[in-house]
Amino acid sequence: METDLRPECKKSVHLILSAQSSGRPATTSKLSTLPREQTRKELTGAIEKAAREVFEMMVGTALGSADYADLPRVADYTAMIGLAGDLCGVMSFRCTSASASRIAALMLNSNDPVPEEAVRDAMGEICNMVAGSFKARVMGLADQCMLSVPTVVTGKDYQLHSMAHGERFQVSMGFEEAVLWITLDLQI
Numbered sequence: 001m002e003t004d005l006r007p008e009c010k011k012s013v014h015l016i017l018s019a020q021s022s023g024r025p026a027t028t029s030k031l032s033t034l035p036r037e038q039t040r041k042e043l044t045g046a047i048e049k050a051a052r053e054v055f056e057m058m059v060g061t062a063l064g065s066a067d068y069a070d071l072p073r074v075a076d077y078t079a080m081i082g083l084a085g086d087l088c089g090v091m092s093f094r095c096t097s098a099s100a101s102r103i104a105a106l107m108l109n110s111n112d113p114v115p116e117e118a119v120r121d122a123m124g125e126i127c128n129m130v131a132g133s134f135k136a137r138v139m140g141l142a143d144q145c146m147l148s149v150p151t152v153v154t155g156k157d158y159q160l161h162s163m164a165h166g167e168r169f170q171v172s173m174g175f176e177e178a179v180l181w182i183t184l185d186l187q188i
Contacts, residue, residue, distance in 0.1 A: 047171045050133035059106045064174030079127035082148035089186035093127040099178045124150035
């Protein structure tokens with residue numbers, strides 16, 4: 001008779017995202033010279049414009065405005081991408097399962113249900129493109145900030161903790177009848 005020595009499995013997963021740098025950036029960020037409120041306005045504006053541009057180009061739909069909606073502790077889909085260099089942090093894109101499936105179908109120009117793997121790929125690609133467009137919109141950031149490979153988490157039984165210990169910039173956008181959340185957690 002064999003004995004199972006594995007620890008008892010918990011019902012939820014804790015994701016810890018670290019945005020701490022092991023060294024100094026090569027150059028000083030131009031954002032650090034701006035007043036705090038101007039920085040917040042510039043970054044949230046760049047996130048919003050990037051999301052609108054990506055959705056119009058890749059999804060073929062315009063994002064609407066959404067009143068500031070509280071970020072859910074857990075969304076059905078969370079796509080994340082790390083930033084390193086002048087900006088050090090994590091950008092995340094969160095939405096419901098229905099929104100993720102609809103976005104993937106529109107990206108693939110499909111009327112049929114989209115396989116789960118394609119939905120995950122679409123969420124990762126949306127996050128990647130929004131992050132890329134975002135960094136191109138911030139003065140002097142394009143060549144001074146690198147992006148990681150996207151990570152996509154699905155389900156409802158997880159908690160997301162950012163270790164950025166800095167500032168959170170959040171944008172809520174309307175997509176059809178739903179709300180999408182894009183956050184940028186920065187080590188400042």
